[in-house]
Amino acid sequence: MQNFHLTLADISPTSASQMFISTDGVFNSRARVLGGGSSINAGFYTRASASYIKKVGWNDELVNESYPWIEKQIVHKPDFGPWQRAIRDSLLEIGVSPFNGFTYDHLYGTKVGGTIFDRSGRRHTAAELLATANPQKLHVLVHATVQKIEFDTSGKIPRAVGVMFKDENGNTHKATLSKIPESEIIVSSGAIGSPQLLLLSGIGPKKDLQKMNISVVVDNKYVGKGMSDNPLNTIFVPISNRTVKQSLIQTVGITKQGVYIEASCGYGQSTDSIHCDHGIASAEIGQLSTIPPKQRTLEAIHEYRRTKRNLPHEAFKGGFILEKIAKPLSKGEITLANTNIDDNPSITFNYFSHPADVAKCVKGIRMVEKLVRSKHFAEYTQYDQGMVEKLLNMSVKANVNLIPRHTNDTESLEQFCKDTVITIWHYHGGCHVGKVVSRDYRVIGVEGLRVVDGSTFNVSPGTNPQATVMMLGRYMGVKILRERLGKGAGV
Incomplete structure (x- = not known):
């Protein structure tokens, strides 16, 4: 757990995370490791709401069987410490109630959720779920990278018949489906990778594919469109006279104002560079920096990292209050930058382009202000006034996001939201149900191909x-296996 930020900071070719910068200027990460995002995230585990499940049309009974199947294998109750207790009590004090205790359920109020980190801090990922599979029927190629999906276009409807992939040595191979009618390819490459792979395989907007000299299999204008990333804005809380054990996300306030409030702390309690340097791809950009998104060039970030040494020690002793916009209405898109699957596509999220998202952020920042000033939080924020002034009056090149000076000024808060926006890595869309895939996640316009991942979500x-x-x-x-058994097919 303590190396969470170091993984995101690693930008080497062999890193488990692959950094990308959206055209908005926001630094982000995607996973390139077995286990996907569960191998690099902050570990917080919480279910979707009952209304969400109903809206997307999932079978309640099977959903309620599937969540526990995951939880029994890799999910744990967090080691709940003083910082998270203060967050919990402060959320209740400012009216984010009731307290729903420890639960995986999504309920209005304040709750403590699960974590995929165990009590010793060891991460448990989706890759471990493979342990329950039949090893005689499973082959995992860890270093294989799919280049494109191949189709048989001789019939009325194109049919997926195999994939081209490269091994760790760069050699190309082809994996072909068996002749069994039920055989199919299931793409689960995430909200970035799945639409990118469909585009590279010839499924997408015709004019975009032709620009890249990609043969068109299905002209679908919706592939890569409707991308969303939940905007995150944070407030840094310097902590004096206390040593706070590191904790990632454990407590969450689910508000009726359309924002979620979470908290983390303890990232670096010394001036040692290993603890202080969260890396250019981490949540530090926006938290300890006031470089607006469009100015977050690599050169600007490297300059910030150099000048960061001017920050007082207090800037690294504390925690962050996180305010995330639920169900953002701002939408973007993914388009191909080139035809190399290893490279990031061009990604735009259009953060805060919809005024409703900006209004939610303003409400959220005002709630965070109340939380930080609550009596339950007082013991963490009783620091010397001289130190506060020292933090407030630093140069722009080495600034810290404390509570904005003028929270009554809506226009100033709106600008604060836009200037300090970062990601919480919850991007989704690009292969929406009803537009790119059907309700059973089959890719529209072809046979033998499904997409099953976060790219199909309209809302995180x-x-x-x-x-x-x-x-x-x-x-x-389970659903696919039951369908096959119902048809008398072998499993």
């Missing part, structure tokens, strides 16, 4: 999506 489920992404994998696996 719950406060944090990983529980539902993993649940959906189990849900669809």
Whole structure:
């Protein structure tokens, strides 16, 4: 757990995370490791709401079988410490109630959720779910990278027949489906990778594919469109006279104002560079920096990292209050930058382009202000006034996001939201149900191909999506097997 930020900071070719910068200027990460996002995230585990499940049309009974299947294997109750207790009590004090205790359920109020980190801090990922599979029927190629999906276009409807992939040495191979009619390819490459792979395989907007000299298999204008990323804005809380044990997300306030409030702390309690340097791809950008998104060039970030040494020690001793926009209305898109699957496509999220998202952020920042000033939080924020002034009056190149000076000024808060926006890695969309895939996740216009992952979500489920992404994998696996058995096919 303590190396969470170091993984995101690693930008080497062999890193488990692959950094990308959206055209908005926001630094982000995607996973390139077995286990996907569960291998690099902050570990928080919470289910989607009952209303979400009903809206997307999932079978309640199978959903309620699939979540526990995940939870029994890799989910744990968090080691709940003083910082998280203060967050819990402060949320209740400012009216984010009732307290729903420890629960995986998505309920209005304040709750403590699960975690995929065990009590010793060891991460448990979706990859471990493979342990329950039949090893005689499973082959995992860890270093294989799919280049494109191949189709048989001789019939009325194109049919997926195999994939081209490269091994760790760069050699190309082809995996072909068996002749069994039920055989199919299931793509689960995430909200970035799945639409990218469909585009590279010839499924997408015709004019975009032709620009890249890609043969068109299906002209579908919706592939890669409707991308969303939940905007995150944070407030840094310097902590004096206390040593606070590191904790990632454990407590969440699910508000009726359309924002979620979470908290983390303890990232670096010394000036040692290993503890202080969260890396250019981490949540530090926006938290300890006031570089607006469009100015977050690599050169600007590297300059910030150099000048960061001017920050006082207090800037690294504290925690962050996180305010995430639920169900953002701002939408973007993915388009191909080139035809190399290893490279990131061009990604735009259009953060805060919809005024409703900006209004939610303003409400959220005002709620965070109340939380930080609450009596239950007082013991963490009783620091010397001289130190506060020292933090407030630093140069722009080495600034810290404390509570904005003028929270009554709506226009100033709107600008604060836009200037300090970062990601919480909950991007979704690009292969929406009803537009790119059907309700059973079959790719529209072809046979033998499904997409099952967060690219199919119109809205990020719950406060944090990983529980539902993993649940959906189990849900669809069982559903597909039951359909095959119902048809008398072998499993």
